[in-house]
Structure formats: structure tokens, C-alpha cells
Amino acid sequence: MKVLLYDGSFYGLLTSIYHGFYMKEIDIKLYIKDTYNSNFLNMEFYIDTEEAKALKVYNSINDKLGKNILKNVYYLHLAEGDEIPTLIFKYLKLAFKYGPEISLAKNNDIIINVDKYRRRVSLEAHRFTGFVRFKAIGENHYYSRISPDHNILPLIIDHFINRFRNQNFIIHDTKRELAIIYNMSQGIITDFSKEQGDYLFHNSFDKNYENLWKTFYSSVNIVERNNPRAQRNYIPSRYFKYLTEID
Known part of the structure; x- marks a missing residue:
């Protein structure tokens, strides 16, 4: 062969x-x-x-x-x-x-x-456009880390550039050590190591915003209508770790 x-x-x-x-x-x-x-x-x-x-x-x-x-x-x-x-x-x-x-x-x-x-x-590309969550790593600079099953960055780059055109952001695929990097004028996909991502992730300063988002999520949530099974049908549980509002 x-x-x-x-x-x-x-x-x-x-x-x-x-x-x-x-x-x-x-x-x-x-x-x-x-x-x-x-x-x-x-x-x-x-x-x-x-x-x-x-x-x-x-x-x-x-x-x-x-x-x-x-x-x-x-x-x-x-x-x-x-x-x-x-x-x-x-x-x-x-x-x-x-x-x-x-x-x-x-x-x-x-x-x-x-x-x-x-x-x-x-x-998978469609799902990630809906639940990518960002951490503030500086004034008007945001970072997100994901680990998708497939290499979806080329499929989601345009969506996030169009949605966050006036913000600088990084979407980091830690599994493949690649990232979308956008600086409000140009977006590229480039190599980005886990070590670089870890530094940004652990030195972000938006803990207060995370807590605020969790408080909002809890306040609008109706306990009697909780349906974990239906939730898993929309978002598989393996993706929950990317959602700030879900502990």
C-alpha cells in the first residue's frame, strides 16, 4: 500500500x-x-x-x-x-x-x-458562536479559551469579527494551540501556545464581571422550569466548562 x-x-x-x-x-x-x-x-x-x-x-x-x-x-x-x-x-x-x-x-x-x-x-461551529465567553485582559481587550473537537476557528472567525468589530479579542483553541487574534482592523489565525493562553487567562481582571453575569443568570432563572435534560440537548455537557454562568 x-x-x-x-x-x-x-x-x-x-x-x-x-x-x-x-x-x-x-x-x-x-x-x-x-x-x-x-x-x-x-x-x-x-x-x-x-x-x-x-x-x-x-x-x-x-x-x-x-x-x-x-x-x-x-x-x-x-x-x-x-x-x-x-x-x-x-x-x-x-x-x-x-x-x-x-x-x-x-x-x-x-x-x-x-x-x-x-x-x-x-x-460544532454553530454551537461555539453561541456560547464562547470572554475574559477582560485589559481595556477593550478580551480573551476566550476553547477546546473544540474539530478545527472550527476558520468557520467562526468572520462571525466574531462582525459581532465584536470594535473590540480587540483572542479566541484560543488550546487543543491545537491556534488562535483567532483580532485588533479592530484585521483578524488572523495563528499559532498560540498553551503557556501564552494560561498567562492571559490567569491574569485577567474581570472577576467582578463574571460574578455579575452569574448573578444575572441566577436572577432570571426560574427554578421550577429547570430542565437539565433539555439543556443537554441544546448544549452537550462537555461544553459546560466554557460557560461562565454554569458552575
Whole structure:
């Protein structure tokens, strides 16, 4: 079996797909290099990211298969799981063979998994737009730490920039050590270590605001209408640690 290893970037993935198609092998798997466990039974190739080849694949998907399949590929790229790159490769092989209508084949195992991961990524991004909580770390400067199951920062950056356009903020994905950093004029996603996040988190000065928010939450809460089961249906309990109002 041939294994193609890449750097984990979206362009790296597309470059690997480019090489995978030209190899014309039946059994090819794709993995991110940093998470792959080497196996002497496999023929392993590290694929350097090449923008020109990545763009060829990108444009081919967009022009021949449509924006929906391109969006599926991007959402899957953001999903967590060692099996994801190979799933994307198999999905595109099917799509280029049968056309964009392949996504309607809901009884196909590949399509079932593509739909499953896309929904997971999309739903998690939607949830985090609703319950990200910020700590004040300076005058008009705010910090939030999250640890989502999937790499959702690229999907939520525009939402928070539009919502908090007049504030400086950092949304820190501690699991991947990445962060959205916005300075009221530009927002970027960049490397951000746990140590940097810990310093900001523990040196924030908004404890009074946290207590005020908890007091407000308690005052509007109607005890007789508490429904923890319904609450968990809207927000899984594993996300409660990000909500200031829930101890």
C-alpha cells in the first residue's frame, strides 16, 4: 500500500490528492505526517506542498464538481480523525467519476461518512458562536479559551469579527494551540501556545464581571422550569466548562 504524507494544511491535502490521482493506484491512503505512525509494510512518500498543484485541484473541484463538493472537502479537512484525508481522497475519486450528483447517493458508505463529518463540523461551529465567553485582559481587550473537537476557528472567525468589530479579542483553541487574534482592523489565525493562553487567562481582571453575569443568570432563572435534560440537548455537557454562568 502507498501512503502519502503531507503537512496538514489544506493546500498540502490538495497537493497530495493531485499526486494520488496521477499515481493511478487502487490502494492509496493519505495521512498528516505529524500524526502518522510509520509502518514498514507501507510505501511512504512525503508530499511537499505546492501551491500551483493545489490550485489545479481546487479549481478542478470548483469548476467540474461545484461549490458544494468543494465545501464538503474543506469542512472534512477541518474534521478531527486520522481517517479523514483518505476519506476525502476516496470521495473525490467517486465525484470525478460520477459527477456532482454523487452526493445524492445516500446509501454509499463514503457519502454517509462525508455527510456525517460535515454535519459534526458545521454543528460544532454553530454551537461555539453561541456560547464562547470572554475574559477582560485589559481595556477593550478580551480573551476566550476553547477546546473544540474539530478545527472550527476558520468557520467562526468572520462571525466574531462582525459581532465584536470594535473590540480587540483572542479566541484560543488550546487543543491545537491556534488562535483567532483580532485588533479592530484585521483578524488572523495563528499559532498560540498553551503557556501564552494560561498567562492571559490567569491574569485577567474581570472577576467582578463574571460574578455579575452569574448573578444575572441566577436572577432570571426560574427554578421550577429547570430542565437539565433539555439543556443537554441544546448544549452537550462537555461544553459546560466554557460557560461562565454554569458552575
